[in-house]
Amino acid sequence: MRRPPFLYIAAWSVAAFLTIPTLFLIPMSLSGGSTFQFPPPSWSFQWYRNLVVATEWREAVVVSLQVAAFATPMAVVIGTCAAFGLVRLGQRLRIVGTAALSAPLVIPNILIALAVYGTFLKLGLSGTLLGLVLGQTAPAIPFVLIAVLARLQGYDRSFTTAALSLGATPFTAFRTVTFPLILPGIVAGAVFAFVASFDELVIALLLQGPGNVTLPVQMFNAVVEAADPTISAASTVLVVVVSTVVFLVQFGWMRRNENRSGSAT
Template sequence: MKASRSSLYAVVFLIALLVTVPTLFLIPMSLSSGTTFQFPPPGWSGRWYKNLVEEPEWRAAAVTSLKVAAMVTPLALVIGTCAAFGLLRLGRRLRTAGLTTLISPLVVPHILLALAIYGTFLKLDLSGTLQGLVLGQTALAVPFVLIPVLTRLQGYDKSMTSAALSLGAPPFTAFRTVTLPLILPGIVAGGVFAFVASFDELVIALLLQGPGATTLPVQMFNSVTEEANPTISAASTILVVVVSLVILLVQLGWIRTDQKAGIHGQ
């Protein structure tokens, strides 16, 4: 048993190394004094981070990414949370069908989803607009909210809400004071993952780009195809650091919540 567990840990560790080590090469490359991608760098310089801040195209793309993610997150939270409550009220077959449909953006290749959205938005004159970009990325972000919220809803003690209702609390008050605090960790986690998914999304943003609707990943892609320089490494490093910190904070929040639940359970 111990041997199999050690083997499992070893496999997980190797997979983690395989995923993270190539990413770590971005950091020294972003600090290179050279004008091309080189590892190891010929010298050290922060010029590419300065270029990232001073170049209008890069600065505008970063602002657009933050703006889009800030609008996508609340939309995905509302839709995903309402969908989670709705699925719980359905029968088993309908719930399975509904869940499969709602999480399909995670399963269907992004290029197919992006082409479908692009074709639809062309007819609605939303292609190349900020509104279209927000709506398109919301479709991709909803599953990231639905899954953690639905998990919390399936795991919490529904008798507590029933007790509040039986004691005369209005439905909204029972939801606000009993249900919402119990599922809040799932909502927060879903919101964070939706923000990260939107901020880091490329395929849909690439097809829906336009004046004022070019995100940071799209700017990075365009720069690779036009003029590759270490500015891309600097932007990639910032993306990796931001996403890693956000996920780490969510993970720490989950651990703290579980510890509190364990203490109260005892």
């Protein structure tokens, strides 16, 4: 069935509305001026150089990568285990459990941040790298949970039953049958969890400490205190990196589906 042309027009209009403002970051990040200007008065890589050379920016990038690198595996393990538990519940309990574990997606981040800050302050974790990792793991879990749960709900358990009946141990059946089938969901959840953790501002703003300032917090401070044009360079790098990762994951899935279709025929 052919879709009406206005649907394509609407889709491209929304895409343009979301994308075009972001594209203005690129020329602004290449400005040779000392303030935010568009169009740039001249062209220079000075703000990219400052992003690498300036200690506060370089350390912020390192801290963000460290936090995301630790928070992502934790979110993957917790989200995947939760998905396996939920898929075995009855429909009503599964709906309630999924809604409860997905709450960080709909609850304002400031409420989560205040709750985490109050708890971690009593535990002595506020201002520490461990506190940042734990605090930013919670908002990342729902992305893994939803992605893996979607794969499990479409999974035919008869494959696992067949493997067990042929003499495979439960671990072997999981490793050779279940895991490959849910792997795309795990990868998708991990990608979104990494991005969510790396890009988190509100929780990181409350849990920051000396030497534990993340890149989003550094960008926020630069806007509030000095309007440093280095922000445009940092934003451009974030957009390019995230877009590249998402594109590569999507391209890999498309190639995998094409290979499966070719093998089936």
